[in-house]
Amino acid sequence: MNTVIVYYSHSNNTRTAAELLGSNLNVKVVELKEVKKGNVIQALLRRCSKLQDDPWKEIEEAKLVYLMYPIWAGHSVPAMNAFVSSPKAKFQGKEVIIVTFMASPEESSSSKAQDHISNFVRKSGGVVRSTYAIQGGSMNVFIGDEKIKERMDKVRWDEL
Numbered sequence: 001m002n003t004v005i006v007y008y009s010h011s012n013n014t015r016t017a018a019e020l021l022g023s024n025l026n027v028k029v030v031e032l033k034e035v036k037k038g039n040v041i042q043a044l045l046r047r048c049s050k051l052q053d054d055p056w057k058e059i060e061e062a063k064l065v066y067l068m069y070p071i072w073a074g075h076s077v078p079a080m081n082a083f084v085s086s087p088k089a090k091f092q093g094k095e096v097i098i099v100t101f102m103a104s105p106e107e108s109s110s111s112k113a114q115d116h117i118s119n120f121v122r123k124s125g126g127v128v129r130s131t132y133a134i135q136g137g138s139m140n141v142f143i144g145d146e147k148i149k150e151r152m153d154k155v156r157w158d159e160l
């Protein structure tokens with residue numbers, strides 16, 4: 001299956017996990033880069049930041065897309081909001097797996113932020129196959145390669 005991983009990361013936890021998953025699955029990994037860095041107020045208000053380049057082109061051929069991003073103030077990050085809400089985001093015929101990272105060990109802390117992104121995927125015709133919430137670091141803390149690997153290994157990936 002043609003799979004692409006799309007991620008946003010501020011302090012490297014999600015980046016490390018995305019790159020690890022990408023090398024395990026041997027698939028393309030695409031980082032969402034912003035023109036100007038998004039902030040927590042935008043996250044709270046469910047706003048978008050402006051993205052560099054054309055990340056949407058990278059998923060054109062994909063059948064399965066992983067969306068990986070951290071939780072900010074209980075919400076999804078502005079870069080991922082921008083990615084899924086753009087008219088260029090065409091999820092028709094694609095399945096999506098959402099993986100969030102957060103400081104909290106409580107999976108439910110990610111629900112709102114996962115639902116928000118899931119709704120955009122469904123609106124543009126995609127199917128959300130599954131969602132996972134993984135504990136990353138405290139605010140601005142990178143927990144290190146080993147801990148990320150441990151936490152990724154612990155996840156029961158239904159689809160791998």
Ligand SMILES: Cc1cc2nc3c(=O)[nH]c(=O)nc-3n(C[C@H](O)[C@H](O)[C@H](O)COP(=O)(O)O)c2cc1C
Nearest residue numbers: 009010011012013014070073074102103104136137
């Ligand atoms: C501005 C900001 C707000 C955050 N808000 C939350 C929050 O509401 N709940 C939570 O569990 N973690 C929160 N965190 C922690 C991040 O979700 C966590 O550090 C995550 O691992 C960051 O991933 P990253 O290293 O890929 O950026 C916040 C972090 C930042 C920078």
